Amino acid sequence: MAGAGPAARLPEADGLPAPEENPIPPPLPLRTELSRLEIQRYSRQLVLPETGVRGQLRLSACSVLVVGCGGLGCPLAQYLAAAGVGRLGLVDHDVVELSNLHRQVLHRESRLGTSKARSAAAALREINSAVQCVPYELALGRDTALQLVRAYDVVADCSDNVPTRYLVNDACVLAGKPLVSASALRLEGQLAVYGYRGGPCYRCLFPKPPPPETVTNCADGGVLGVVPGILGSLQALEVLKIATGMGTSFHQAMLIFDALEGRFRHIKLRPRNPDCAVCGDNPSVTALQDYEQFCGSSATDKCRMLCLLSSDERVSVEEYKQILDDKVHHVLVDVRPLVEVDICRLPQAVFAPLSKLQEKDEGCLKSLVQRICEARQPSSENKAFPVYVVCKLGNDSQKAVKILQGLSYQGLGLISVKDIKGGLMAWANKINPEFPQY
Known part of the structure; x- marks a missing residue:
C-alpha cells in the first residue's frame, strides 16, 4: 500500500466507469433535513435514540477514507455505504485476484484483474447510489497520504502491512484526524481507535516496528474469510459511532477477537505518550517519512521476500x-x-x-x-x-x-x-x- 504515484490505469470492465484522476473533494455540506426517500431508507436507524435525525444528518455530512479495499475494507465500506455516510474515499493500488474472493466480499469473479478501488466503488454504488464513492487507484505514500487524509473526517486503516500502518497513523496525527484501525490473521483479530479524544496513537504503543522476518500476513499465515469480515464490521461500527457523535470505547482500549474460542477481550491501553515521536509534547516526526526504510520491509500485503543467504x-x-x-x-x-x-x-x-x-x-x-x-x-x-x-x-x-x-x-x-x-x-x-x- 505504500509508494508514490498512481498505478497503471485499467480499461473499462464489467460496466465499471473508466478510471479518471480524482481530485481532492471539497467538504460535504451539513444539511438540515432528510428527504422522504432517505427517511424510508434509514428508518430502522432513525428510530434509535442514539442516532435519530440529527445523527443521520451528521452521517450524510461525514467523509471516510478507507485505506485498503480488501478483507477488512470491503465489509467496512459496505456497511458505511448502507448506513448513509456521505462520501467514501477508497484507496487501493492492487487488482482483484482469485485468492481474494473468499474474504473480499465486494469483488466478483467478473472483475478479476480489475482495480480493487474501482471494483469496490462500483459495488457500493449499487448498494447506495446517494453515497459519493471516490476511488483512488494509487499506492499510498508519503507524497499522497497527508493530502488525502486532510480531505476526510475519519480514516479507516484496512491495510495489511506495517509500513502503511505507520504512514497512516502519522498522517492522521499530523492532520488531526481519528484513525480506526484493525487487523486480522488466521483465526484472530484486533481493533483500536487511535488519536481520538486524548487517546494514544499507534506509535505511542509501538514506537519501533517489529523485525521484518517476524511479521506474518494473510498470504503467509492464512486467514478464515469471515474473520476479517467480523473485524471490518466492527471497524464500521466504530466509524459510525464517531461520525454520529456517540464516540467510541476503543480509544483507550484494544479489542482482541479469538474466532476459535468465540471470545472477545478488552485490553486497556496506555494513555498518550508525552514522549511519542509523532503525537508527543515535543515531536521529532513533523513530516511523513520513508516508512519502508523505517520498517525495513516493503509496504505491500504480498508475501515478503527475505534475503538471508549469499x-x-x-x-x-x-x-x-x-x-x-x-x-x-x-x-x-x-x-x-x-x-x-x-x-x-x-x-x-x-x-x-x-x-x-x-x-x-x-x-x-x-x-x-x-x-x-x-x-x-x-x-x-x-x-x-x-x-x-x-x-x-x-x-x-x-x-x-x-x-x-x-x-x-x-x-x-x-x-x-x-x-x-x-x-x-x-x-x-x-x-x-x-x-x-x-
Missing part, C-alpha cells in the same frame, strides 16, 4: 529443473508445515518442517540424515553431497539452510546445502503452470 547458497527454479533433467543425485527437503504439504508437493521431496528443525527435533533430524545417507552414492563419499531446500516462497527455506549447514551427525559426511529461490510458487510460475498456487 547468492552462491541459492539456486533458481530453472537451475533446479536442470539438476532434475541431468539426474544429479541429491536430496530435496520440503520445510513447509504439514497443512501446506497436503495442498501440493513435489514428489521427490523429503518432508522436514522448519518448526521441527528449529526445535532440533531428534526424530526429524535422524530421519533426514538417514535419507541423505541413503541417497549418497558410494563413489561420491569424498565430495559434498547436494541438498536443496524448498518452501512456498523461498523465505523459510533460507532459515532451514542455516540450520542444516550446522548439522553434525556421524556418517553424514560432507553436504552442500542450498535453497531454491522463490520456492514452489516460482516453480509454478516459471516451470510448471499446472502446479497449484495458494
Whole structure:
C-alpha cells in the first residue's frame, strides 16, 4: 500500500466507469433535513435514540477514507455505504485476484484483474447510489497520504502491512484526524481507535516496528474469510459511532477477537505518550517519512521476500529443473508445515518442517540424515553431497539452510546445502503452470 504515484490505469470492465484522476473533494455540506426517500431508507436507524435525525444528518455530512479495499475494507465500506455516510474515499493500488474472493466480499469473479478501488466503488454504488464513492487507484505514500487524509473526517486503516500502518497513523496525527484501525490473521483479530479524544496513537504503543522476518500476513499465515469480515464490521461500527457523535470505547482500549474460542477481550491501553515521536509534547516526526526504510520491509500485503543467504547458497527454479533433467543425485527437503504439504508437493521431496528443525527435533533430524545417507552414492563419499531446500516462497527455506549447514551427525559426511529461490510458487510460475498456487 505504500509508494508514490498512481498505478497503471485499467480499461473499462464489467460496466465499471473508466478510471479518471480524482481530485481532492471539497467538504460535504451539513444539511438540515432528510428527504422522504432517505427517511424510508434509514428508518430502522432513525428510530434509535442514539442516532435519530440529527445523527443521520451528521452521517450524510461525514467523509471516510478507507485505506485498503480488501478483507477488512470491503465489509467496512459496505456497511458505511448502507448506513448513509456521505462520501467514501477508497484507496487501493492492487487488482482483484482469485485468492481474494473468499474474504473480499465486494469483488466478483467478473472483475478479476480489475482495480480493487474501482471494483469496490462500483459495488457500493449499487448498494447506495446517494453515497459519493471516490476511488483512488494509487499506492499510498508519503507524497499522497497527508493530502488525502486532510480531505476526510475519519480514516479507516484496512491495510495489511506495517509500513502503511505507520504512514497512516502519522498522517492522521499530523492532520488531526481519528484513525480506526484493525487487523486480522488466521483465526484472530484486533481493533483500536487511535488519536481520538486524548487517546494514544499507534506509535505511542509501538514506537519501533517489529523485525521484518517476524511479521506474518494473510498470504503467509492464512486467514478464515469471515474473520476479517467480523473485524471490518466492527471497524464500521466504530466509524459510525464517531461520525454520529456517540464516540467510541476503543480509544483507550484494544479489542482482541479469538474466532476459535468465540471470545472477545478488552485490553486497556496506555494513555498518550508525552514522549511519542509523532503525537508527543515535543515531536521529532513533523513530516511523513520513508516508512519502508523505517520498517525495513516493503509496504505491500504480498508475501515478503527475505534475503538471508549469499547468492552462491541459492539456486533458481530453472537451475533446479536442470539438476532434475541431468539426474544429479541429491536430496530435496520440503520445510513447509504439514497443512501446506497436503495442498501440493513435489514428489521427490523429503518432508522436514522448519518448526521441527528449529526445535532440533531428534526424530526429524535422524530421519533426514538417514535419507541423505541413503541417497549418497558410494563413489561420491569424498565430495559434498547436494541438498536443496524448498518452501512456498523461498523465505523459510533460507532459515532451514542455516540450520542444516550446522548439522553434525556421524556418517553424514560432507553436504552442500542450498535453497531454491522463490520456492514452489516460482516453480509454478516459471516451470510448471499446472502446479497449484495458494
